[in-house]
Amino acid sequence: MAIRxxxxxxxxxxxxxxxxxxxxxxxxxxxxxxxxxxxxxxxxFLLGDLLRRxxxxxxxxxxxxxxxxxxxxxxxxAEEGEDKLEAAAxxxxxxxxxIAEHYTQEFFEGLDYLGFKRAHHYPKATTHVxxxxxxxxxxxxxxxxxxxxxxxxxxxIAKFPAYGRLSGNTAEELEAGARIEVNPEKRDPRDFAxxxxxxxxxxxxxxxxxxxxxxxxxxxxxxxKKYLGESFDLHTGGEDNxxxxxxxxxxxxxxxxxxxxxxxxxHARHLLVDATKMSKRLGNVHTAQSLxxxxxxxxxxxxxxxxxxxxxxxxxxxxxxxxxxxKVARYRDVAERLASAAAPGAATxxxxxxxxxxxxxxxxxxxxxxxxxxxxDLNVSVxxxxxxxxxGEANRRAPQGADAAAHLALLRELWSVxxxxxxxxxxxxxxxxxxxxxxxxxxxxxxxRDFKRADEIRVLLKERGIELLDGKDGVRFKRSSDRPGGxxxx
RNA sequence: GGGGGCAUCGCCAAGUGGUAAGGCAACGGAUUGCAAAUCCGUUAUCCCCGGUUCAAAUCCGGGUGCCCCCUCCA
Numbered sequence: 001m002a003i004r005x006x007x008x009x010x011x012x013x014x015x016x017x018x019x020x021x022x023x024x025x026x027x028x029x030x031x032x033x034x035x036x037x038x039x040x041x042x043x044x045f046l047l048g049d050l051l052r053r054x055x056x057x058x059x060x061x062x063x064x065x066x067x068x069x070x071x072x073x074x075x076x077x078a079e080e081g082e083d084k085l086e087a088a089a090x091x092x093x094x095x096x097x098x099i100a101e102h103y104t105q106e107f108f109e110g111l112d113y114l115g116f117k118r119a120h121h122y123p124k125a126t127t128h129v130x131x132x133x134x135x136x137x138x139x140x141x142x143x144x145x146x147x148x149x150x151x152x153x154x155x156x157i158a159k160f161p162a163y164g165r166l167s168g169n170t171a172e173e174l175e176a177g178a179r180i181e182v183n184p185e186k187r188d189p190r191d192f193a194x195x196x197x198x199x200x201x202x203x204x205x206x207x208x209x210x211x212x213x214x215x216x217x218x219x220x221x222x223x224x225k226k227y228l229g230e231s232f233d234l235h236t237g238g239e240d241n242x243x244x245x246x247x248x249x250x251x252x253x254x255x256x257x258x259x260x261x262x263x264x265x266x267h268a269r270h271l272l273v274d275a276t277k278m279s280k281r282l283g284n285v286h287t288a289q290s291l292x293x294x295x296x297x298x299x300x301x302x303x304x305x306x307x308x309x310x311x312x313x314x315x316x317x318x319x320x321x322x323x324x325x326x327k328v329a330r331y332r333d334v335a336e337r338l339a340s341a342a343a344p345g346a347a348t349x350x351x352x353x354x355x356x357x358x359x360x361x362x363x364x365x366x367x368x369x370x371x372x373x374x375x376x377d378l379n380v381s382v383x384x385x386x387x388x389x390x391x392g393e394a395n396r397r398a399p400q401g402a403d404a405a406a407h408l409a410l411l412r413e414l415w416s417v418x419x420x421x422x423x424x425x426x427x428x429x430x431x432x433x434x435x436x437x438x439x440x441x442x443x444x445x446x447x448x449r450d451f452k453r454a455d456e457i458r459v460l461l462k463e464r465g466i467e468l469l470d471g472k473d474g475v476r477f478k479r480s481s482d483r484p485g486g487x488x489x490x
Numbered sequence: 491g492g493g494g495g496c497a498u499c500g501c502c503a504a505g506u507g508g509u510a511a512g513g514c515a516a517c518g519g520a521u522u523g524c525a526a527a528u529c530c531g532u533u534a535u536c537c538c539c540g541g542u543u544c545a546a547a548u549c550c551g552g553g554u555g556c557c558c559c560c561u562c563c564a
Contacts, residue, residue: 011494029564037564044564084562168493169560216562238564239495245563269495270558277557307513308503313496313557320502323514333527373504381504385512395528451523458525469526476527 008265013377018233023061026234027224030066033103034084039286040271043305044238047268049116064119065227070100071125096202110288113298115419123223129205131222132214136194144255148185151197151210157190160251167243217248230257236266272315300325331421334391342405355406363410366390
């Protein structure tokens with residue numbers, strides 16, 4: 001079935017057709033590494049991860065790039081503005097480089113916690129200054145950029161008529177807004193910096209225009225070109241990037257190459273926390289690290305951040321995260337149930353024998369509806385509904401043998417698109433002889449109705465992070481420590 | 491001041507003209523030594539007002555509330 005995505009460029013949901021058949025090249029605007037990424041950042045990044053997983057599941061080959069902005073950019077448009085990296089550096093009494101390194105590290109910690117697939121490239125701005133300079137030179141040669149006496153180089157909007165197409169900001173509207181600061185250096189208030197000269201800046205590079213540093217927008221144009229080419233399929237970012245960042249990228253890239261830049265733009269809506277904007281003042285800023293410290297699993301956070309459509313507002317709350325934790329636990333439970341109902345050795349969900357035709361029909365129907373939902377501009381709510389139905393069917397029918405294996409295989413396939421229940425089964429399958437011995441002892445105690453001893457053993461194991469689950473077919477157990485990030489609540 | 495978006499059960503959230511998916515919570519029941527898991531059942535007329543239509547949560551107009559962008563920001 002055809003994939004349909006919303007395209008910011010046309011403001012419509014339209015068929016997604018890669019430029020090269022069977023291959024998707026996509027770029028995501030990544031973090032500026034001057035502070036710990038918060039869960040709002042991860043919501044946006046998760047759109048990229050979902051696209052990667054979904055497109056690969058659809059059988060497409062994906063080349064994925066996410067930049068790391070480690071050059072500081074100005075806090076405001078004023079010439080003497082201090083950039084964020086340097087502001088953070090001054091505060092921590094470290095260099096801008098050390099700050100960037102530290103927060104890059106934290107960013108990757110967050111990715112691992114949330115179970116991101118690693119992109120193929122994470123280019124850093126600081127190691128691509130040469131490419132940026134080369135692109136600015138091309139723009140200069142083409143007459144799209146100009147240098148002013150201070151040494152700064154600007155992109156001249158008037159020379160790029162398509163400016164404003166992505167955001168819908170027309171020149172008149174922008175001029176009508178009284179918020180554009182007048183910079184006498186610029187020929188037009190909308191012109192934006194390609195290269196800046198500022199002796200106070202820590203990060204400096206030599207360039208044809210003097211020692212300085214690149215403007216904010218040029219890195220994405222230069223790096224996407226290097227890794228994906230002058231034209232590529234998908235570009236994502238937060239909704240705030242539409243203007244001016246992506247608008248400027250288009251101007252630079254298309255101005256330099258003369259070719260269409262990006263086929264399809266997708267923007268993620270900002271996350272709300274407790275129904276309002278996240279802010280340090282309100283104390284509602286959550287990070288991957290802070291939630292992990294509270295005992296939440298990365299998978300639950302994934303669910304909490306992905307359960308609403310990417311273009312709809314999503315209100316994050318700790319209560320919602322608790323709910324997500326339950327959903328993940330339910331997934332793991334049914335996975336374990338199916339694994340033990342399948343033949344031994346089928347724990348990984350690979351069916352040896354063929355399932356019954358009734359089961360095959362059911363699974364194919366579920367799979368088809370799941371796919372149709374995501375094909376429709378990533379309708380995750382419907383996809384989760386199908387997934388939950390698939391889980392319900394497994395619990396209701398309690399399939400055995402090949403049917404159980406096939407059912408589990410489908411669930412694992414669908415979960416993998418959301419990045420869920422990927423590792424927990426393997427560790428759960430490892431039976432600890434010591435634990436088993438205690439379970440056997442408890443079983444013996446229960447048989448002679450010595451419930452006091454039985455409960456002692458339950459408590460003993462619980463203290464070691466192992467929970468016993470009595471069922472008709474025997475005792476199962478699970479370790480809360482198996483859960484990524486632990487589970488402090490149990 | 492300009493532009494864009496959203497408002498559906500207690501909470502989260504699908505549905506964009508044909509008579510309200512799903513999840514969580516709650517309640518009732520099954521199962522259970524206890525506990526958990528699981529299963530069955532119950533629970534909304536869609537922010538307000540007006541209009542179009544045989545028919546509207548879905549379209550139009552007017553309110554109200556909230557969010558985003560125009561400035562660094564995912």
